[in-house]
Amino acid sequence: MNIRQLLDHHVSKALIAAGAPDKTPAVIKQSNRAEFGDYQANGVMGAAKKLKINPRELATKVLENLDLSDIAEKVEIAGPGFLNIHLKSAWLAEQLELALNSDTLNISPATHPQTVVIDYSAPNLAKEMHVGHLRSTIIGDALVRVLTFIGHKVIRQNHVGDWGTQFGMLLAHMNSLPSSGEALSMQLSDLEGFYRTAKKRFDDEDGFAETARDYVVKLQAGDAECHALWQQFIDISLQHCEDIYSRLNVLLTRDDVMPESAYNHDLANVIKDLDTAGLLTEDQGAQCVFLDEFKGKDDKILPAIVQKSDGGYLYATTDLAALRYRHKELHANRVLYFVDARQSLHLNQVFAIAKAAHFVPQEMQLEHMAFGTMMGKDGKPFKTRDGGTVKLIDLLKEAEQRAFDLVSEKNPDLSEDERKKVAHTVGIGAVKYADLSKNRSSDYIFNWDTMLSFEGNTAPYLQYAYARIQSIFRKAGKIDDTATLHLNEAAEKQLATKLLQLSEAIELVVKDGTPNILCNYLFELAGNFMSFYEACPILKADDEIKNSRLKLAKLTAQTLDTGLGLLGIETLDQM
């Protein structure tokens, strides 16, 4: 059940019955002030303008054709032609009962289930994951959960970077070390340091660069020994990623890994097929695709290079092969790319080429869910003091440590094991929420303290609301599920209405790939609960009211747990 959609349906029908043309939008919104009701319909004014009639007269006609008597206690015309809809408490209570008795909180599944491929995380295996990988990993994972929840078939794709010239350097360094097996594994436990050392040798050491290039050639030629070395490196590096995913409570596993190298065999075909489609142009020795839509104002067309003059392929080629695979093998209707905004031109070129070459059908939805670059406090691209990046693992450890210190202070009675568990859940939740709650497609500023804050609009605030409810239940004993819901107090009605709006938040997240909408919803829900908690005593109320309020609390807990779950954030009974 989705209140906005329900009202939209009724008001649209009434608009048409009142003389508005077909498909006139009702423009239903949640009212931002209590005096304007719970919802408002703003479509009358737009329709009146088109019909060139007085909006208030049209509003009157719409009201004559609008029967919301089951849902609303009153519908008023206000201002230049707003329709203010005040929902009926009894109807809200009925809907709450339906949600309480449903495994999915009575949220309607998608009317047209799709197969959706989600391309996210995609670290470069040559190095360790750093804080810049957080957005793609966390936001992509939230979309996986939300789309799955409403009934889409979701296929995760971790397009990791496991190929390219830098691996020659790493393998050359790796093979020159005396150790192997477990000892080597130890060396690679600091992948970042390993990379830096190899890079330094590549830059400084005589002959090393040549050795590195030899390794690239051998690797690409399929040399068995070299391939085994490479495989060993990749396995260790992937294990690093999996440790992070597990700690972050991210769904990605090794089964979701579809590395760049998996498309190697198809790259020559991509070029051949582009040629057959008549899209290939040789320019300065390189194979390019020129599409009119990527023309600058000076009429110079921007090329997309798909094969270098030396015959080598580029990431555009790989992305085209991947896109074709996602259509032919995975049968995707929609593909979401959670990728840095800097790759916007590149991805749009790839999408356009794939469609022009008929690698994928025209109606396939290809969407770049872009996000900005991480900046330091000075507004410049983020770097540590020594010019490196902050390792993701270090951020997570710091988050858990700070959470541990806090829980030890707030709740010293918990055992150390319990405090560690709480610290993990709260610390990771805070980090994830800090990133999920921002919609910015622009750059964002990395800040330890805001990232690790436990107050205000943060995951711990939501987890705290949940833990408070669990505490009430521990004291309340058994709940009478047959009790009637009463929504007498303003705080009760406000909480009730908010509880029924999760579906509207999900609707927007699914459409735009913006989990911050869900964060915002959950923050408002928790806030409404906190106000209700202060204004309406639960355990001290008379039985009838007590049971009613316990049911409200129960549904709040379920909604918080479900909503946070969709963000990949866990709840706790105590914290």
Place this chain on the structure above:
RNA sequence: GCGCUGGUAGCUCAGUUGGAUAGAGUAUCUGGCUACGAACCAGAGGGUCGGGGGUUCGAAUCCUCCCCAGCGCGCCA
């Protein structure tokens, strides 16, 4: 030069096909724990929505010009 993204309170950010008095968090100030958990609640102050012009009953939102910032624009990914 061209293009993409952004500019909203001291700071970090919301703002749903244009709607009513632009909202949160944080910081500052005031009040609230012998209380169902104070990681909280109630309240106060804080705004030329980068600037000009335009479209209309109505613009942070749409159009246009300008300023500022980040990024991208042929053989890295």
